[in-house]
Structures are given as structure tokens and as C-alpha cells.
Amino acid sequence: NHHIRDPRAFKPLVKLTQEGDLASLQSCIHSLGQGSVPAVINKHFGRSGDTLMHYLGVHVEVYNNDYKRPLHEAASMERLDCVKYLLHEGAKVDSLKKAxxxxLMMACTRRTLSVIQELLLHGADVTLKNKDGWSAFHIACREGSAAVVLLLLQHSETAWATESKTGRTPLHTAGTRLHTAGTRCEYRPDQADSCGVTPFMDAVRNGHISVARRLLEKHKVKLLSVSDGGGQTGGAARAPGGSNGAERRPGVLVKELRVDVNERATDLQLTALLYAAKEGHSSTIRTLEELGADLHVQDAKGRTALHMASIGQHAEAVSVLLELGLKNCPDSSGTTPQQLRTVTDHMIQSHSNM
Structure with a gap:
């Protein structure tokens, strides 16, 4: 290795590096002997102290086919030293990769506070959203690290005030993973996404009874407000329970959460059953009946669930209610379900004549 001590021996290496001939560079380095490789790689040149890596002249904003920059990679790999170096060399802190x-979003998937803090100190924007409308705060809530969530909130007090393109808030996401994040922000506990799913429903579906109970008791979430497009209400939704992922029966969840399935809401005094009939959610109607819902309940106008299903022309829901024993009775104005629309008339009439 006597020639390694000679500064002139490094000149070919520097030349190959500057020319970008990496294949020849690699061959030349290994020809010096295995023991010489670390010395060559870590060799500092001139007054600047640059290494061969610096001589490569690679731009810090170089990207791959997914537009991923080195900073994305360093953040996702939790490499604080690389993050610091890239930022010092002028890497754009809010550069965008595919989607x-x-x-910062990449860093929030890994929960490393030091990396996230470094990005924030260099001006990373917490409010930016990806193509699905998710912000770094959404992602932090999904990953379930309270420390990361609190760090983002300390940096931006309004980081929580964001929605995805489907109307999901970080509280929806926190309901499935994080038991504390959503309780520190000013969310509306009954806020539904574009599919009608609320944070309460997400909590119940995923078996987080403590979260669901907190929403019910502290934030007064209403069972009525958690009906989704799939025909389930929050109290009736099936959810995995415990660590083994076994499904828990709806009745068990309702009992454990002390949910009143006959609770009324709005000026019309609607119950979950009336609302399910209004929306045509046949499976929910059956589930609520099993849970003890009052089938003959009337709203403020004296309308039954059969009125509600008839107004919406939900033939299947009308059939289910008739099967369960509801009759074609008039409301406070004397209007019967049969008179509301013609689509379900034949079904109601046939049952009336039985």
C-alpha cells in the first residue's frame, strides 16, 4: 500500500469520479486491495476536505422514475445525518415525489422525532396534502405515535384542521390507531366522510371501545349520526375485537358502550330505526330490531319507519318493515305510508289485505 501514501495515486480516482465513470472507478478502487477501500473512500482532498462523493457533483435534487429525491429516501430511512447534509446542500424541504x-410525510411514517424536527426547523409545511388529500398530520395519526402528533401540533396549532378528498379528518384515522390524538383538537365528533363514516364508527369497527366511549360520553356523539352507505350504524357495526382480530357481535358492542338504540335526535325526533328506514338501509333495520329498537316508534309528525321507507321509495326496506309487523297506519296528518308514493303501493296493499 506504499502507493496509497503517495497523493499522486489519488489523481486517477479523482479524474474518474469527475468524469462520472463509476464502473472504472469501482474497479480502480478494488484493485488497490480490500484493506485500502475504506482509506480511499474516506480520503479528504485539498483545503475543502471533499471526499470522492463530493467530487461526483451529484445534484441533491436528482430524482428517480417516481420523482423521489434523496431527501425523501433519507427521511423514510430515518437517517438524520443524511437529512442534515442534504438540507445543508440546498435540498428543497417540500419537494414532491409521485402522488x-x-x-415530511415520509418521515411521519417512521416516527423518528429527530428527523421530523430537522425537517420542521427547515420550514417543512405541515399543511401540504398528497394526491389523496392526506397531510403529514393525517399520516402521523394513522401511524399512532402521540409524540409525533404532539410535535406537529406544537409546530402548527392548526395542523389538525384538514380533510382528505373523501372528507376524512385525522380524527377518523386516529380512531383506528391512536387513542389520544383526536381528543386534543377541535373536531366535530359526528363529522362524516363522503361515505357517511364518522370517527365513532371507525373506532367501533376496529374494536377501540375506549375511544368510542370517550366520543359518546365526553363529546356526546349521537348513534343516529353514524349511518353509512353500507347500511350500518355505528352501534350496529361489526368490528374486530381484541388482539386476535375475532369479530364481536353488535349486541356485545352496544351493551359495552351503553348505547341507547332508541335515542332521539334533531327536531323531528328521529331514532336510528327511523333514520335507517329513511335511507333504505334494510340490514340496519334488522340489526336494530335485534338490538331492541322500538319498531312502532313515531317521529314528531307521527310518522313510522314505514312512512320513512315509503317516502324514499325503498321497496326492500318497506318489505322488511312489513315482515317485522309494521302496519299501514296514518301519521298525525292522517297520511298513510300507502299514500306517499306509488312505487311501493302494491307491496303495502298486499299486506293490508292479508
Whole structure:
């Protein structure tokens, strides 16, 4: 290795590096002997102290086919030293890769506070959203690290005030993973996404009874407000329970959460059953009946669930209610379900004549 001590021996290496001939560079380095490789790689040149890596002249904003920059990679791999170096060399802290993910979003998937803090100190924007409308705060809530969530809130007090393109808030996401994040922000506990799913429903579906109970008791979430497009209400939704992922029966969840399935809401005094009939959710009607819902309940106008299903022309829901024993009785104005629309008339009439 006597020639390694000679500064002139490094000149070919520097030349190959500057020319970008990496194949020849690699061959030349290994020809010096295995023991010489670390010395060559870590050799500092001139007054600047640059290494061969610096001589490569690679731009810090170089990207791959997914537009991922080195900063994205360093953030996702939790490499604080690389993050610091890239930022010092001028890497754009809010650069976007495919699907509009920022380095901060990538870092929030890994929960490393030091990396996230470094990005924030260099001006990373917490409010930016990816193509699905998710912000770094959404992602932090999904990953379930209270420390990361609190760090983002300390950096931006309004980080929580964001919705995805489907109307999901970080509280929806926190309901499935994080038991504390959503309780520190000013969310509306009954806020539904574009599918009608609320944070309460997400909590119940995923077996987080403590979260669901907190929403019920502290934030007064209403069972009525958690009906989704799939025909389930929050109290009736099936959810995996415990660590073994076994499904828990709806009745068990309702009993454990002390949910009153006959609770009324709005000026019309609607119950979950009336609302399910109004929306045509046949499976929910059956489930609520099993849970003890009052089938003959009337709203403020004296309308039954049969009126509600008839108004919406929900033939299947009308059939289910008739099967369960509801009759074609008039409301407070004397209007019967049969008179409301013609689509379900034949079904109601046939049962009336039985």
C-alpha cells in the first residue's frame, strides 16, 4: 500500500469520479486491495476536505422514475445525518415525489422525532396534502405515535384542521390507531366522510371501545349520526375485537358502550330505526330490531319507519318493515305510508289485505 501514501495515486480516482465513470472507478478502487477501500473512500482532498462523493457533483435534487429525491429516501430511512447534509446542500424541504408525498410525510411514517424536527426547523409545511388529500398530520395519526402528533401540533396549532378528498379528518384515522390524538383538537365528533363514516364508527369497527366511549360520553356523539352507505350504524357495526382480530357481535358492542338504540335526535325526533328506514338501509333495520329498537316508534309528525321507507321509495326496506309487523297506519296528518308514493303501493296493499 506504499502507493496509497503517495497523493499522486489519488489523481486517477479523482479524474474518474469527475468524469462520472463509476464502473472504472469501482474497479480502480478494488484493485488497490480490500484493506485500502475504506482509506480511499474516506480520503479528504485539498483545503475543502471533499471526499470522492463530493467530487461526483451529484445534484441533491436528482430524482428517480417516481420523482423521489434523496431527501425523501433519507427521511423514510430515518437517517438524520443524511437529512442534515442534504438540507445543508440546498435540498428543497417540500419537494414532491409521485402522488405528491413530501419528505415530511415520509418521515411521519417512521416516527423518528429527530428527523421530523430537522425537517420542521427547515420550514417543512405541515399543511401540504398528497394526491389523496392526506397531510403529514393525517399520516402521523394513522401511524399512532402521540409524540409525533404532539410535535406537529406544537409546530402548527392548526395542523389538525384538514380533510382528505373523501372528507376524512385525522380524527377518523386516529380512531383506528391512536387513542389520544383526536381528543386534543377541535373536531366535530359526528363529522362524516363522503361515505357517511364518522370517527365513532371507525373506532367501533376496529374494536377501540375506549375511544368510542370517550366520543359518546365526553363529546356526546349521537348513534343516529353514524349511518353509512353500507347500511350500518355505528352501534350496529361489526368490528374486530381484541388482539386476535375475532369479530364481536353488535349486541356485545352496544351493551359495552351503553348505547341507547332508541335515542332521539334533531327536531323531528328521529331514532336510528327511523333514520335507517329513511335511507333504505334494510340490514340496519334488522340489526336494530335485534338490538331492541322500538319498531312502532313515531317521529314528531307521527310518522313510522314505514312512512320513512315509503317516502324514499325503498321497496326492500318497506318489505322488511312489513315482515317485522309494521302496519299501514296514518301519521298525525292522517297520511298513510300507502299514500306517499306509488312505487311501493302494491307491496303495502298486499299486506293490508292479508
Amino acid at each position: 405528491d408525498w413530501t419528505p
